[in-house]
Each structure stands twice: as C-alpha cells, then as structure tokens.
Amino acid sequence: MIRSACNRASTRLSQVTFCPTSRYAAWQTRSQAAEVARPVPTSHGPSSRRSTFASSSSSIRYYSSSVSRQQASSSSSSTSSAVKSDARDYSKFDRLETRTFSIISHVDHGKSTLADRLLELTGTIPQDGSNQQVLDKLKVERERGITVKSQAVTMVYDYDGPREDFISAFDDGFAPKPGRYLLNLIDCPGHVDFSYEVSRSLSACQSALLVVDATQGVQAQSITVFELAKQKDLAIVPVLNKSDLPAADPERCSIQMEEILGIDTTLPGQEPLLISAKTGKGVDGVLRALVERTKPPPGVEDGKLEGREGPGFRALVFDSWYDQYKGVVSLVSIADGAVKKGDRITSCHTGKRYEVLSLGVNSPEMIATDVLRKGQVGWIIANMKDMSEAQIGDTFHLANEKVEPLEGFAPTVPMVYAGIFPIETTDFLKLEEAIQRLALNDRSVTVQRESSMALGQGCRLGFLGLLHLDVFRQRLEDEYGHAILVTAPSVPYKVTWRDGREEIVSNPIHFPDDSERKAKVNLLEEPMVRGVVRCPEEYTGEIMQLCAEHRGEQLDVSFPPSASAIRSVQMTYRLPLSEIVTDFFDKLKSCSSGFASFEYSEDGYAAGDLVKLNFLISNTVLDSLSIIMHRSKVMYNARQWTKKLKDIIPRQQFEVSIQATTGSKVIARETLSAYRKDVTAGLYGGHYERKLKHLNKQKEGKKRLKALGVGRVQIPTEKFLEVLDTRSKAK
Missing domain, CATH: 3.30.70.870 (Elongation Factor G (Translational Gtpase), domain 3)
Structure with a gap:
C-alpha cells in the first residue's frame, strides 16, 4: 500500500500540463505592487490571499523572518539554558501548547538541514556553526548523507502572538495565544526503501512540513510522501527550500504544488514558505507557521495525575531500540492521559505488565522528565528485557484500566x-x-x-x-x-503447483528445478514493479535501451513541468523486480551522467520462463551460489561465472570440475588442472616402466583423496566474496 503511492504519483505527473504565461505575468504584477506596499487581506478571495513571489525573498510570505541566524543566537541562548537546566519544564506543557510534526521531502531537498536550523533557532542546540545533520546520528547516515532512521526531538518555541496580517487557516477561526510551545519534531527518511519508517513516524504526528527544492520542483518521492501524509489526515505546511539560489523558481514550484499535489496556495495557511535552510533565512517563519497553521492534538484535557481523572492513559509505540545497560527503550506518542515514573503499565500485544523505571524526551539527547502528557512524544524504559516483547504499533496503558488498543501498523512485505x-x-x-x-x-x-x-x-x-x-x-x-x-539478493517468486497450491519461494534452494517443474509445477511467476524514470531529455535513448535490456515494457512517456530550464522526460516501465536488484541503478546513473532518478512500486506478478541455475564444484552442488533467472540469460551468465570460478578457486592436487547446470543438464563447464608433483625427478636412467610405475602410483593416490572426501574443494572466504560480487553483477 505504501509503494502504490508511487504508481498514482506517476500517473498524476504525466497528466499535468503547464502553461505559465498568463499566470506568470499576473504574478509579476502582484510582486511589483508588493514591493511598494503590501495591503492587509480583507476578504477571502483568491486575489487577496495569493502569496506574492518576487525575485527578492524579503517581499514574499505571510510568515517572513527578519531575524538572521546571528541575531537569533542572542535571543535564543537564554531559552536554551533555561530549558536544559530545568528538564522538568518539558512536563508542564498541556495539550493546547503542544505541536507534533514531521518533515517530509524528496531525497536531498534539505530536510535534515532544515531540522538543524529549527533546533538552533529554538535554542535546543548551540549556534556554533558546526551543526550538520544533528539528527542523523548513525555512521551510515553521515557517510551517505541520507536519513535512514526516524528521529524524534523536542523543542521549546517562544511565540509572540499573531501579527497584524494574520488570517486563520481554519474554519472555526482558531488562533493560538502567545506563550511557550512544545514542538515535537519527528525527522523521517526520504528514500522509498524506508517508506515504512515514514509511515510509522507520520502516525504519531498531526502535521507535516512538505519541503520542496525550489530549483527542482515537485519530484516523484515528494508526491509519495505527500500522499502518505494525506492518508494520515495531517495538516500540510508547504515549504520551498533553497529559494535564495539563482536557479530557484518559486512561482513555477507553487504551480506544480497546485496542479500535481492539489494544494490550493490561494488559501490562508497553504501558501508556500520561502526559506534557505542553509543560511537560516525565513526559518523563523516556519516555527511561527507550525503554531499558527496547525492545531494541537485532538481530545479533552488531561485529568489530574493524583486522582487519575479524565481519559485513561494510552500510548502508541512507534519505535524502539535496545540499550545494553537499560534494556529495551520504547519511543511513544501519548494519545490519551498521562504517565509518570513508577506507574505500572500493560502491553496490549503481550498482556504483560511493566513498571515505568524512567521516562523523558529527546532534546536531542535523552532527558528524563517527571511526566509525559497527552500529545507529547518521548521515551519509556519499563524493565523490558526480552527484545521480542517490544512490538512496533503496540499500545501501552495503565495496568488497572481497560482501553481500546490504538490502530497499529500493517506488516511490511519484503521485496x-x-x-x-x-x-x-x-x-x-x-x-x-x-x-x-x-x-x-x-x-x-x-x-x-x-x-x-x-x-x-x-x-x-x-x-x-x-x-x-x-x-x-x-x-x-x-x-x-x-x-x-552477504549472499547475492534474490526476490520472492510465486510457484503454483498442479494440485492447486500456491507457494512463495524466496530462497533459490527451494525453487523447483527443470525436471520437477515439468512433473509438478503448473505456473511460475516473478514479481513485477512499475518504475518511473525521470531524466533530462537528452538521455532518453540510452535509458530506453537500458530498460529494454532488462526486459522492461514501456507504458508511458510524458514531459511534465519542470522547475528548471532543462526539459525533462518521464518514462514509465513495467520491469521484473529481479532485473533491478542487480546493477540496474549503477547503469542508470552511468548512462545519464547521474541526472536520472528512479522510483518504483510493486505491480503484482507475471508469468515468466524461469530456471534455477546451479553450480557444481567436483560434482558437489554449491547451494549458496544457486540463483533463479530468466532462461534467456542463463547461457551467458553460466559461461561468465564458471570462468570466474576457475580464476579464483585455488588449484588442488587433483583435477577440479566446475559446472553450471539447469536441472540435470550441464550447460557450461570449466576444468581446473591439478598441481602435479614431478615424482620422476629422482630417477636417473633405467627403463621407462620405472617412471610409469611412479606416475600410476601418484594417480591412484589422487583417486583415493577424492574417494575419502579429503579432496573436497574448500573456497577461501576472501575468494568466496569475489564469487558473490560476480553474481550480484549478473547481466
């Protein structure tokens, strides 16, 4: 269900037409007028509520910031010290003073950089110029420059009240009061492979910042994460990042948001915010928008902790990790009530009871608090030692209460x-x-x-x-x-037996060979994906050829609107999943000079002429090298891999046969010649039969080695890694 959003995204991108001439002229007129004097909107018509985009970012937005990062440093330093010196302040915020949001975007659109600036402006971290990817704590995240794990962090923001031009974004005229607000940020990954992380994190939020690169516009993953957020019924705050770059085109990006995402930027609360996350310009307006454009968590106020009045305590577990000193740490979103240290809570999944040993928030390090209240996001340590008891999507509640479990998460299907x-x-x-x-x-x-x-x-x-x-x-x-x-990746195949049974086979060892297939199998099917390739128009030919080589079926070609001057083409293909889990991405980047992007979603199964390719070393099947592939590619790969095996397997004292088979048929063979000791070197003269006697004795000894099993070929670990690398780059 998560990946199917890509399918809908590709269709909507292909249907968009872009005719900006008249609208752009009107936009220029409004921009010039705004530079002279910007009137306060008095009606709810589109013309009065249209946000103005000009070449200078200072004349644009309802939520603009005149505070630079350097100026904000002095104003937020006092807040930072107060919050960190008295950690209990976090437990004093009620539901109306809480906002929980996430940042969603396409890959490399500045999501993590924006998170750094938000943490700095709220005084959560010092503004010393060294903050880069603060929430990307894993080594792999910092090395690759991507977010792979969701992180939660709590901030305190001093809101000075609505400005003169404030218009409520809600039908009921909701307007926040001045004061201190607790902002819970859940930073999500941007890559499609981590969409499950995104879905889980969004379940704990009430709103989301949709960050779009103003130089690239709406991309495929932007649509995917946007639809995930809309499925969760989150309030969306659109943000255009990198708006200070010369190539930025906010007008065109805003049009894309309307035509592709359906965001009506003429309405109050939906006009995009122009920012530069790198320099911090406009980021203070994002904090203001979070308070003004989004509502607190729904529900009634919490009862008194002492009397346990009001709704019962319920918390959704949306993440967990293991600490070797503390045991299992659960990251929770408080849906109802409140919980404090010493409470006894129960898991709806296991029914087991636990005592709350410690609880608190991340800011961004773990800080213990007295209480977690409704709407807050924090961690709980509850003496849970068994890792199997920590279930994502579980509901915690007080041990002496009966509550309805919160909606959990659908299990994922591995690809x-x-x-x-x-x-x-x-x-x-x-x-x-x-x-x-x-x-x-x-x-x-x-x-x-x-x-x-x-x-x-x-x-x-x-x-x-x-x-x-x-x-x-x-x-x-x-x-x-x-x-x-790590063995070469494989995909799950569907086998329909003649007795009507259907079986999903993910391990090549259990896949039926040719002889078993003819006798017992009715149908073999392979998983398919619907892939969307987006690239500059000049690389169209090379990418079409690449997709054809990987058995791709072209479904659609379109030219969607682009936020840059380079014309882009979007191609939709139906491809076997097995064809893209090898080196498809590397070849795609190579033939497009790194400019192509590729997103895919599952698209069911399709019948295929599939065979299992086995490798035998001295007539012994090497099961870890077995692989399933299309019959059209078997001969080529069999020859290539047997040659590679011959090159990397060490020579033995006996001849080693290397065979590639499909069923009982040998389709490729290489022979590794044996080491031969010169047993006749010590003979000086004499009849030839003396030499022949020694040679025959040597030959019989090699036969005994094989017969006793001593001649079994052992492939060194470093050589085996070379074999697996060869397999992963199959043609």
Missing part, C-alpha cells in the same frame, strides 16, 4: 531477500543476537535461520529494497563489529 553468514562459523550465535537487536530498531526486516553446506549457519533476511539491504549490512558492521558475508 528483496539475502542470506547473511558469519565469516567464522563459530560466531553465528553472536551474529544472530546482533541481527535480532538491530531488527528491533528496524521492524521492516524479516529474519529466519537458514543453513548452507558451503557457509554453515546463517540468517535469511527480507528487506524493502537494495538500499535498505546495504544500509542494514553497514549498520551491522559499524554498530556491532561483525565481519559478515
């Missing part, structure tokens, strides 16, 4: 599978424990044990995409220090 094995087979139990702890922090990963004749005990994991797999692997190495071996 890519891979086996993970320890380099040293004796380290399997340590590796399994590390995987379980990391999976606690990423519940979209599925885990099950598997065994390989070549690699020993390991785990087979399911992921939402290739980037998801690669990030999990790096986190496993960085955070737990494990040297691991």
Whole structure:
C-alpha cells in the first residue's frame, strides 16, 4: 500500500500540463505592487490571499523572518539554558501548547538541514556553526548523507502572538495565544526503501512540513510522501527550500504544488514558505507557521495525575531500540492521559505488565522528565528485557484500566531477500543476537535461520529494497563489529503447483528445478514493479535501451513541468523486480551522467520462463551460489561465472570440475588442472616402466583423496566474496 503511492504519483505527473504565461505575468504584477506596499487581506478571495513571489525573498510570505541566524543566537541562548537546566519544564506543557510534526521531502531537498536550523533557532542546540545533520546520528547516515532512521526531538518555541496580517487557516477561526510551545519534531527518511519508517513516524504526528527544492520542483518521492501524509489526515505546511539560489523558481514550484499535489496556495495557511535552510533565512517563519497553521492534538484535557481523572492513559509505540545497560527503550506518542515514573503499565500485544523505571524526551539527547502528557512524544524504559516483547504499533496503558488498543501498523512485505553468514562459523550465535537487536530498531526486516553446506549457519533476511539491504549490512558492521558475508539478493517468486497450491519461494534452494517443474509445477511467476524514470531529455535513448535490456515494457512517456530550464522526460516501465536488484541503478546513473532518478512500486506478478541455475564444484552442488533467472540469460551468465570460478578457486592436487547446470543438464563447464608433483625427478636412467610405475602410483593416490572426501574443494572466504560480487553483477 505504501509503494502504490508511487504508481498514482506517476500517473498524476504525466497528466499535468503547464502553461505559465498568463499566470506568470499576473504574478509579476502582484510582486511589483508588493514591493511598494503590501495591503492587509480583507476578504477571502483568491486575489487577496495569493502569496506574492518576487525575485527578492524579503517581499514574499505571510510568515517572513527578519531575524538572521546571528541575531537569533542572542535571543535564543537564554531559552536554551533555561530549558536544559530545568528538564522538568518539558512536563508542564498541556495539550493546547503542544505541536507534533514531521518533515517530509524528496531525497536531498534539505530536510535534515532544515531540522538543524529549527533546533538552533529554538535554542535546543548551540549556534556554533558546526551543526550538520544533528539528527542523523548513525555512521551510515553521515557517510551517505541520507536519513535512514526516524528521529524524534523536542523543542521549546517562544511565540509572540499573531501579527497584524494574520488570517486563520481554519474554519472555526482558531488562533493560538502567545506563550511557550512544545514542538515535537519527528525527522523521517526520504528514500522509498524506508517508506515504512515514514509511515510509522507520520502516525504519531498531526502535521507535516512538505519541503520542496525550489530549483527542482515537485519530484516523484515528494508526491509519495505527500500522499502518505494525506492518508494520515495531517495538516500540510508547504515549504520551498533553497529559494535564495539563482536557479530557484518559486512561482513555477507553487504551480506544480497546485496542479500535481492539489494544494490550493490561494488559501490562508497553504501558501508556500520561502526559506534557505542553509543560511537560516525565513526559518523563523516556519516555527511561527507550525503554531499558527496547525492545531494541537485532538481530545479533552488531561485529568489530574493524583486522582487519575479524565481519559485513561494510552500510548502508541512507534519505535524502539535496545540499550545494553537499560534494556529495551520504547519511543511513544501519548494519545490519551498521562504517565509518570513508577506507574505500572500493560502491553496490549503481550498482556504483560511493566513498571515505568524512567521516562523523558529527546532534546536531542535523552532527558528524563517527571511526566509525559497527552500529545507529547518521548521515551519509556519499563524493565523490558526480552527484545521480542517490544512490538512496533503496540499500545501501552495503565495496568488497572481497560482501553481500546490504538490502530497499529500493517506488516511490511519484503521485496528483496539475502542470506547473511558469519565469516567464522563459530560466531553465528553472536551474529544472530546482533541481527535480532538491530531488527528491533528496524521492524521492516524479516529474519529466519537458514543453513548452507558451503557457509554453515546463517540468517535469511527480507528487506524493502537494495538500499535498505546495504544500509542494514553497514549498520551491522559499524554498530556491532561483525565481519559478515552477504549472499547475492534474490526476490520472492510465486510457484503454483498442479494440485492447486500456491507457494512463495524466496530462497533459490527451494525453487523447483527443470525436471520437477515439468512433473509438478503448473505456473511460475516473478514479481513485477512499475518504475518511473525521470531524466533530462537528452538521455532518453540510452535509458530506453537500458530498460529494454532488462526486459522492461514501456507504458508511458510524458514531459511534465519542470522547475528548471532543462526539459525533462518521464518514462514509465513495467520491469521484473529481479532485473533491478542487480546493477540496474549503477547503469542508470552511468548512462545519464547521474541526472536520472528512479522510483518504483510493486505491480503484482507475471508469468515468466524461469530456471534455477546451479553450480557444481567436483560434482558437489554449491547451494549458496544457486540463483533463479530468466532462461534467456542463463547461457551467458553460466559461461561468465564458471570462468570466474576457475580464476579464483585455488588449484588442488587433483583435477577440479566446475559446472553450471539447469536441472540435470550441464550447460557450461570449466576444468581446473591439478598441481602435479614431478615424482620422476629422482630417477636417473633405467627403463621407462620405472617412471610409469611412479606416475600410476601418484594417480591412484589422487583417486583415493577424492574417494575419502579429503579432496573436497574448500573456497577461501576472501575468494568466496569475489564469487558473490560476480553474481550480484549478473547481466
């Protein structure tokens, strides 16, 4: 359901037409008039409420900021020290003084940079110029420059009240009062592989900042995350970032928002905010908009903690992680009531009771508080030692109360599978424990044990995409220090047997070979995806050829409006998932000079002529190298891989046969010649039969090696990694 948003996004992008001539002229007229004198809107007509965009960002917005980052430093420093010196201040905010929001955007549109500026302006972190990706705490996030894990942080903002030109964005005329407000920010990933993280985080929010790059406009992932936010019924605050760059075109981006996203920028509370997250210009207007354009969490006020009056306590668990000293830490959003240290709470999922040992908020480090109230986002440590008890989507409530569980999260369906094995087979139990702890922090990963004749005990994991797999692997190495071996990725295939049974096969070992297929299988199907490629028009030919080589079926070609002067083309293809989990992304970036973007969503299954390719070393099947592929590519890959195996397998004292088979048919073979000791070197003269006797004795000894099993070929670990790298780059 999450990825299907990409499908709808591609259709809507292709249907948009762009004719900006008349509207742009009108916009210029309004901009020039605004530079002289900006009237206060007196009616609710489109002309009076249209936000004005000019080449100078100082004349644009209802929510403008004249406070630079340097000026804001002095005003927020006192707030910062007060908040941090008295952590209990966080527990004094009621529901009406709380806002919970998320930042959503396409990749590289400035989401993490905006979060840094918000933290600085609220005094949550010092303004020393060294703040970069403060909420991206993982090593993999800082190295790759992307957000892969949602983070929650609590800020305190001093709101000075509505300005003279304020118009309520709500039908009931809601207007906030001056004072201090508690802002809960949940920073979300931007890549489609982490859409489950986005969906979970949005469930704990009431509003979202939709950040769009003013130089690029609305992109495919912008539409995807926007639709996820609308499904959660969140209030959307559009923000145009990088508006200070020469290539920025706010007018055209605003038109895109109206035509593609359906955001009516003529209405109060929906006009885009122009900012520069890098310099901090206009970011104070974002904080003001969060208070004025969004409402507090719905519901009645909390009762007194002492008497437990009012609604019962309910909290949604939307994230968790394992701390080796504290046990399981649960990140929760308080839906009703309040909870304090010492309370006994119950899990709706397991029915077990726990005592609240500690609770608090992230600001951005963990700060303990006395109470968490309705609308707040914080962490709870409740003496939960078993990792399996921490369920994402669970509901916590007081032990002596009966409540209805909150709506949880739908389980994810993995798109890519891979086996993970320890380099040293004796380290399997340590590796399994590390995987379980990391999976606690990423519940979209599925885990099950598997065994390989070549690699020993390991785990087979399911992921939402290739980037998801690669990030999990790096986190496993960085955070737990494990040297691991990852098999080539595979996808789940559907097998329909002749007795009517349907089975999903994700491990090539369990896939029927040719002989079994003819006797027992009625239909083999492979998963398909609907992919949307967007690139400059000049790369159209190369990308079409690439998609054709990967068995892609072209569905649509369109030329959507672009926020830049370069004309873009958007192509929609239906592709087998197995074709894009290899090196498709690398080839796409190569043939487009890095300018192409690719988003995909699942698109059901389709019948395919699929076969299982096995590799035999000295007539022994190497199960960890088995792979499923289309019959049209079997011969080429079989020849390439047998040659590669011949190059990397060490020579033995006996001849080694390397075979590639489909069923019982050998389709490629290489022979690794044996080391041969010169057993006749010590003979000086004599009859030829003396030499022949020694040679025959040597030959019989090599036969005995094979017969006793001593001749079994052992592939060194570093060589096996080369084999797997070859497989992952199959043609």
